[in-house]
Structure formats: structure tokens, C-alpha cells
Amino acid sequence: MHRSSGQLGFGDGFLDPGLGRNQRLDAIDAAIDWEPLDRLVRVLYSAGEGRPSYRPLTMVKALLLQQWYGLSDVRLEEVLSDTLSYRRFVGLSLEDGTPDHSTISRFRTALCRHELDTALFEEVLGQLEAKGMVLKEGTLLDATLVSAQARRPGREAGMGGKSSHDPDADWTRKNGRSHFGYKAHVAVDQGSGVIRQAILTPAKTSESEVADDLVCGDEQAVYADKAYEHKERRARLKAAGIKDRVMHRNHRYQAALPYWQQRRNALIAPIRAAVERVFGTLKRSYGYERVGYVGLKRNATQFRLLCIAFNLKKAAKLSA
Known part of the structure; x- marks a missing residue:
């Protein structure tokens, strides 16, 4: 089982620090404090879902990438495997495995079931308000x-x-x-x-x-x-x-x-x-x-994730 720690792996130490950087993703990553979001989704470790193979925050960031680039679950799995800037953004080292499309789908379902998409939306919005962006x-x-x-x-x-x-x-x-x-x-x-x-x-x-x-x-x-x-x-x-x-x-x-x-x-x-x-x-x-999906509840989760992605991109632009 592969578990992303969010830490650099041994292989990452040999990389040029500028290799695989994406300025837009770096700006989004710096636009908010991710720790409160991490705390919100960390409950999935003990919510009867079984311990996830990857950090919940890694999976949240992967779902945000999916919104920005219009990716299917299968395509998201592929780009996380071979795109260094995406791996940096979500917190996967070179030595970490990559969540497959079924893992991505199950995590989104868990977010929906526990209404964490709403909590994430409100947390991001609250941070933007605190920064005077609203x-x-x-x-x-x-x-x-x-x-x-x-x-x-x-x-x-x-x-x-x-x-x-x-x-x-x-x-x-x-x-x-x-x-x-x-x-x-x-x-x-x-x-x-x-x-x-x-x-x-x-x-x-x-x-x-x-x-x-x-x-x-x-x-x-x-x-x-x-x-x-x-x-x-x-x-x-x-x-x-x-x-x-x-x-x-x-x-x-x-x-x-x-x-x-x-x-x-x-x-x-x-x-x-x-x-x-x-x-x-x-x-x-x-x-x-x-x-992207069937049913009001699952599609409402997608819509809120889409709005979170929109607001984060807007926050990076306003910060600049």
C-alpha cells in the first residue's frame, strides 16, 4: 500500500529545484493555508471508510486539478503518474504510488457522503474573506x-x-x-x-x-x-x-x-x-x-468542487 506523506522522497533530492514547476499551481498553492482543509478531511481516516491509501489532502488537491483541467478520473490517474508539476502540487514524491481512478472515485463519494465538499467550500471562502478578497x-x-x-x-x-x-x-x-x-x-x-x-x-x-x-x-x-x-x-x-x-x-x-x-x-x-x-x-x-455524474447529490459535490477551484484560481490572481 502506498501512502503519500507529503514529504520529499529520496529521489526528489536529485531533481533540479526548478524542474517541473508550474507557476500557476505554485501561486494557487500559496494563496491559502491548506492545514485547516487537511484537518477537515482527516476525519475520513476514522469515519468508517477504512484508512485511505493516500493523504486525504492529496486527494482533495487531485480533485481540484481535475476541475481546472477538465479531466476524467482515468485521465487524472494518468497525468498524476507522468506530470511532475501535478505531483508536486498534490504532495506526491517520485517514490509515491499514484491513486488509480477507482480510488479517486471512492474518495469523491466519501466527500459527498460526509458533506465535506460544503465544509471545504466554506473554509476556502472564509480564508478569502479574512484576507480582504471578498x-x-x-x-x-x-x-x-x-x-x-x-x-x-x-x-x-x-x-x-x-x-x-x-x-x-x-x-x-x-x-x-x-x-x-x-x-x-x-x-x-x-x-x-x-x-x-x-x-x-x-x-x-x-x-x-x-x-x-x-x-x-x-x-x-x-x-x-x-x-x-x-x-x-x-x-x-x-x-x-x-x-x-x-x-x-x-x-x-x-x-x-x-x-x-x-x-x-x-x-x-x-x-x-x-x-x-x-x-x-x-x-x-x-x-x-x-x-459529470448521475444524481443530484453527486453532481452538487462536483459543482462545489468546481467553485472551490474557481475561487482558488481567483485568489491567486487577486494575491498577485
Whole structure:
């Protein structure tokens, strides 16, 4: 059994110190204190999972690499075997073995079972807040559709038909097109771009249903498009002393918005639109057009890992 100690092995002493360095990974590694994350996941040693073959923190860092580079479990196993910079980042010496794809999968499942993905997300966010990287001037709310891993139910099932392979995935319509899968909801810090809240739901869940869970409570303002408009929500924001920057929408029997509401929407729109850059990065750079797994809980774990990876990369950039 191979167990990574996080220490250099005998063979590492013969390497040029600059060999296999990756400046981006080095910057991310230096952006936070990893010890609190190590303590969080160390409980897996005594959580009835059996003693892991590799340090839990090594496995967490491996899962983060997977998000940044859009790797499957099999491909992650391969690159950890032959890429020195990746081995340095996760804490594997030249003499250490490499976790195989089944070990990687089991560890992710253990994180999900013990809800440690949520704890890791909150720990990283807390460190960024302590460093002053979360400005709290405003929170930008938005959601994006992500396709299911499972095949769409056949035409005979019709819109709304369930998949026997992934019963948690569901249907919705947007811009006249039908979508089958999930919806990723985020709250993004205005100015820094750090993700402060992340929730995954079936695609049919409306933005308004989860909006209150995305409001952090300590921001100066909340920016959102018209899908988030709700009379009671506006009242709650006002009562909390949070500026209401939710766009207005036409209501039934209303021919057009009053001019002042149109003008207000026009002022809010470009500020709120900054959240779309986050989704652009997740989809184009991290390949998050489609979820990686089956079932809401497993895919929610993937989404939180993705957001942790995003925030760490953002932290390295803000530190620089």
C-alpha cells in the first residue's frame, strides 16, 4: 500500500529545484493555508471508510486539478503518474504510488457522503474573506443550465419525462428550447468575482425558489435580473438594510414598464451581467457544459468542487 506523506522522497533530492514547476499551481498553492482543509478531511481516516491509501489532502488537491483541467478520473490517474508539476502540487514524491481512478472515485463519494465538499467550500471562502478578497459591496445572483450526463428521455416520454438512469435530472424551457438536466445557481461578490454561494438543483427549479438562500446577508446590495423579482423579497432586503437592485418585469395586463423602471433596469443590467463571466469561465475553461455524474447529490459535490477551484484560481490572481 502506498501512502503519500507529503514529504520529499529520496529521489526528489536529485531533481533540479526548478524542474517541473508550474507557476500557476505554485501561486494557487500559496494563496491559502491548506492545514485547516487537511484537518477537515482527516476525519475520513476514522469515519468508517477504512484508512485511505493516500493523504486525504492529496486527494482533495487531485480533485481540484481535475476541475481546472477538465479531466476524467482515468485521465487524472494518468497525468498524476507522468506530470511532475501535478505531483508536486498534490504532495506526491517520485517514490509515491499514484491513486488509480477507482480510488479517486471512492474518495469523491466519501466527500459527498460526509458533506465535506460544503465544509471545504466554506473554509476556502472564509480564508478569502479574512484576507480582504471578498468586498461585500454587492452580490450578483444568477443561474445557468447544465446538461445531464444521462441521455434525454425519448420522444415517447415527452417533455417532462424522467430518465431511469438519472431520475433527479429534469426538464425546463429557455428561449424556446427544451433543456434536460440541472441548474447551477451562484451568488458572486461584486468587484472580486469570488463565488460566495453555490447551489445545484434540477433544471425545472426556478431562480426565485432558491434566491433567498443565495443572499449572504452582509452585502451592501443585491443585483439580479427580473427572474428574481418578488414583492416579499424586496421587503426582506429593505428590512435587512440591503439595497434592492433586482430588475423589474412586466406583470399581467401591463403593456410596458413605466419609464422609471425601464431606466432602473438599464442601470442595473451591466452590473448584474458581470456574473455571466463566471459561468463563461466554468463552461469554456472548465468544461462545465454537462454534469459529470448521475444524481443530484453527486453532481452538487462536483459543482462545489468546481467553485472551490474557481475561487482558488481567483485568489491567486487577486494575491498577485
